Amino acid sequence: MNVKRKNPFKLFLAALFVIVAYFALFPYPLGKELVPKPDWALSIGADAAPAAAAAERQAESFAPFQLAGTFGYVDGDGGLVFKGNPLFRVALTDAGFINFTRIGSTWIFQDIRGNRVFSFSGNGYPVLSRGAERLFTISTDLTGIREYDTDGEPLWSRDFPSLITCLSMQSDYVLAGLLNGSLQLVGRAGEELVDYAPSGSRIPVIFGCAVSMDGRRIAAVSGVDGQFLSVLERQGSDFRPVSHIPLDSDFRSEIRMEFSPDGRYLVLEGSGSAVVYDCASRRIFTTSLSAGLAGFTFLQKSGSTAFCAWNGSRAELVISKPFANPFFRESFPAGSVYIGEIDGAILLGIDTTLARIDLEEM
Amino acid sequence: MRVLRKLMPFIAAAALFIPCFALDWPVAKRIVTGSFGEDRGGHFHAGIDIGGGEQDIRPILAGELVFRYDENVDYTSVPRGVGTFAALQHADNILSIYCHMKTGSVPADRTQFAAVDRLGIVGDTGYSEGKHLHIEIFDRETVSFLNPLSILPPLPDREPPVIKRILLLIRDRTIVLESGVSVPAGQGTIMAEIYDPREDVRFLWPMAPYRIRMAVNGKETSKIVFDSLYVKDGVSMIGGVGIGAAALYAEDRLILCGTIELRGGESHLLLAARDFAGNETVRELFISTVE
Numbered sequence: 001m002n003v004k005r006k007n008p009f010k011l012f013l014a015a016l017f018v019i020v021a022y023f024a025l026f027p028y029p030l031g032k033e034l035v036p037k038p039d040w041a042l043s044i045g046a047d048a049a050p051a052a053a054a055a056e057r058q059a060e061s062f063a064p065f066q067l068a069g070t071f072g073y074v075d076g077d078g079g080l081v082f083k084g085n086p087l088f089r090v091a092l093t094d095a096g097f098i099n100f101t102r103i104g105s106t107w108i109f110q111d112i113r114g115n116r117v118f119s120f121s122g123n124g125y126p127v128l129s130r131g132a133e134r135l136f137t138i139s140t141d142l143t144g145i146r147e148y149d150t151d152g153e154p155l156w157s158r159d160f161p162s163l164i165t166c167l168s169m170q171s172d173y174v175l176a177g178l179l180n181g182s183l184q185l186v187g188r189a190g191e192e193l194v195d196y197a198p199s200g201s202r203i204p205v206i207f208g209c210a211v212s213m214d215g216r217r218i219a220a221v222s223g224v225d226g227q228f229l230s231v232l233e234r235q236g237s238d239f240r241p242v243s244h245i246p247l248d249s250d251f252r253s254e255i256r257m258e259f260s261p262d263g264r265y266l267v268l269e270g271s272g273s274a275v276v277y278d279c280a281s282r283r284i285f286t287t288s289l290s291a292g293l294a295g296f297t298f299l300q301k302s303g304s305t306a307f308c309a310w311n312g313s314r315a316e317l318v319i320s321k322p323f324a325n326p327f328f329r330e331s332f333p334a335g336s337v338y339i340g341e342i343d344g345a346i347l348l349g350i351d352t353t354l355a356r357i358d359l360e361e362m
Numbered sequence: 363m364r365v366l367r368k369l370m371p372f373i374a375a376a377a378l379f380i381p382c383f384a385l386d387w388p389v390a391k392r393i394v395t396g397s398f399g400e401d402r403g404g405h406f407h408a409g410i411d412i413g414g415g416e417q418d419i420r421p422i423l424a425g426e427l428v429f430r431y432d433e434n435v436d437y438t439s440v441p442r443g444v445g446t447f448a449a450l451q452h453a454d455n456i457l458s459i460y461c462h463m464k465t466g467s468v469p470a471d472r473t474q475f476a477a478v479d480r481l482g483i484v485g486d487t488g489y490s491e492g493k494h495l496h497i498e499i500f501d502r503e504t505v506s507f508l509n510p511l512s513i514l515p516p517l518p519d520r521e522p523p524v525i526k527r528i529l530l531l532i533r534d535r536t537i538v539l540e541s542g543v544s545v546p547a548g549q550g551t552i553m554a555e556i557y558d559p560r561e562d563v564r565f566l567w568p569m570a571p572y573r574i575r576m577a578v579n580g581k582e583t584s585k586i587v588f589d590s591l592y593v594k595d596g597v598s599m600i601g602g603v604g605i606g607a608a609a610l611y612a613e614d615r616l617i618l619c620g621t622i623e624l625r626g627g628e629s630h631l632l633l634a635a636r637d638f639a640g641n642e643t644v645r646e647l648f649i650s651t652v653e
Binding site for chain 2: 089091100102103105123124125126127138139140141142143144157158159160161162163164165166167168179180190192203204205207224252253254255256
């Protein structure tokens with residue numbers, strides 16, 4: 001019997017043809033990668049002064065910065081709009097600021113160009129909500145808060161039973177974390193909405209707190225010897241705890257934490273890491289960092305988050321999508337750092353230089 | 363059970379007495395320049411201030427550091443008038459809080475402190491016009507600030523409180539009260555300028571006494587005790603009577619001591635102010651009422 005052997009080369013060619021034909025007939029696009037691309041850099045050193053053109057330009061976007069003993073505003077094109085030095089501290093917002101002295105009782109609210117808008121007097125230190133829509137003073141002993149209108153008239157005041165360790169403000173809400181381990185949410189008229197004490201730790205203390213922009217969720221990191229992330233959600237008129245997650249940290253000072261503007265995620269400082277909490281799945285994802293978290297910013301356009309870690313001499317910029325490993329990680333020498341957002345791009349400050357870094361799809 | 367109930371005050375006193383021996387002042391040089399409960403622009407001073415310049419701070423008792431903030435170093439979401447501070451947790455749910463410390467003076471990587479350990483150095487961080495230590499004692503169980511002078515070893519003090527002037531606010535009139543004065547009938551409010559000077563403080567500062575007592579015609583009508591501060595309905599109250607700062611302090615260093623009902627004839631008013639060392643000043647007045 002004469003058996004004809006199949007030609008292996010022909011088989012290989014046939015297989016290759018089938019594969020090529022498959023990709024030609026059923027193309028599947030690969031996801032584009034986000035690549036950070038520097039746009040501009042701006043020196044804010046001692047010689048830097050706002051250019052008249054930049055200060056007067058009606059740019060579409062401005063962003064505040066606070067870096068290396070200065071603060072101010074830049075526009076999206078890299079123009080320095082205002083630069084100043086804090087007298088003691090500065091209450092800095094997207095819409096304006098109050099630069100205040102260590103001892104004082106009269107304060108001036110200035111717009112982003114440094115123009116005087118109004119002044120008011122009171123006791124304590126001034127605090128502004130994010131868009132400067134609301135104006136408060138915190139008593140110097142950290143036990144009281146008072147809201148004022150723009151005429152400087154007190155609207156309401158509230159005392160807390162213990163020292164304030166952290167504060168988070170959104171348009172209608174003020175959330176205070178206290179040294180005695182309780183969390184108090186205060187409404188628009190100063191009324192108490194929530195008084196909650198997370199449990200499970202040997203010593204109750206609140207180290208960080210955040211209220212979402214829509215006021216639907218509040219969160220806190222609390223406790224010594226058993227440190228927990230607690231998240232409460234509004235259900236009807238009440239807030240109910242929905243997550244109580246043990247953390248591996250042992251913080252003894254305030255930590256950074258904030259909800260994303262869309263309220264989907266909560267970012268908080270972890271032990272040598274940044275922790276992202278997904279409000280829908282109620283799970284956390286940890287991104288390791290080379291040093292303590294010095295700041296972070298949500299980049300709405302690209303749906304990613306930029307973290308900045310800093311150990312006093314070196315900084316690390318890490319960018320990732322939620323619940324994914326970072327797609328960018330780079331470290332560099334830095335004596336001081338700042339991270340913010342401008343026009344959906346990263347506003348990164350290193351020593352006396354500010355830079356805009358866009359995320360481009362490649 | 364009845365015996366136990368009878369013994370309870372003694373047991374409570376003993377429980378307070380024992381830790382008193384273990385507690386010590388946080389600094390070697392002790393000049394009390396600010397008192398508990400005094401007026402701080404619309405709110406009560408929740409601790410005491412101790413001058414004496416730059417010196418080491420030691421815990422009042424062995425404890426565990428539960429919160430610290432180092433001015434210009436640590437992140438903060440709130441401007442902290444207390445400056446660099448540390449909070450220690452002690453037994454019996456007591457927290458001690460040390461404020462205005464020198465930046466960088468609190469050990470960064472240590473959490474357990476014995477009473478002999480250095481916790482930090484007196485500084486002038488935060489809302490401070492000179493180097494001093496502001497110390498607060500917080501009781502977690504009663505959710506209140508306690509007057510540190512009530513638990514720290516006693517300080518010698520020979521100066522009694524001063525009752526400088528007594529005023530009567532009645533029918534929209536303010537009358538300076540002196541013996542034999544005639545005032546209109548009705549319900550009035552007694553206001554007084556009362557402060558507690560200390561011989562080692564060379565400037566006039568309206569420090570609060572420990573207790574103010576008012577009696578009308580031999581009957582006690584009000585007693586203000588500066589022993590603790592607690593919050594009720596979002597308002598900080600001084601212990602004893604449970605009165606807020608806005609209701610206790612008026613302008614020109616005046617304290618609203620209580621109300622008085624004047625119904626014709628002569629009334630006897632007694633106002634007594636006592637400090638922590640037991641020094642007491644008493645002012646007695648006879649007030650004639652005209653219809």
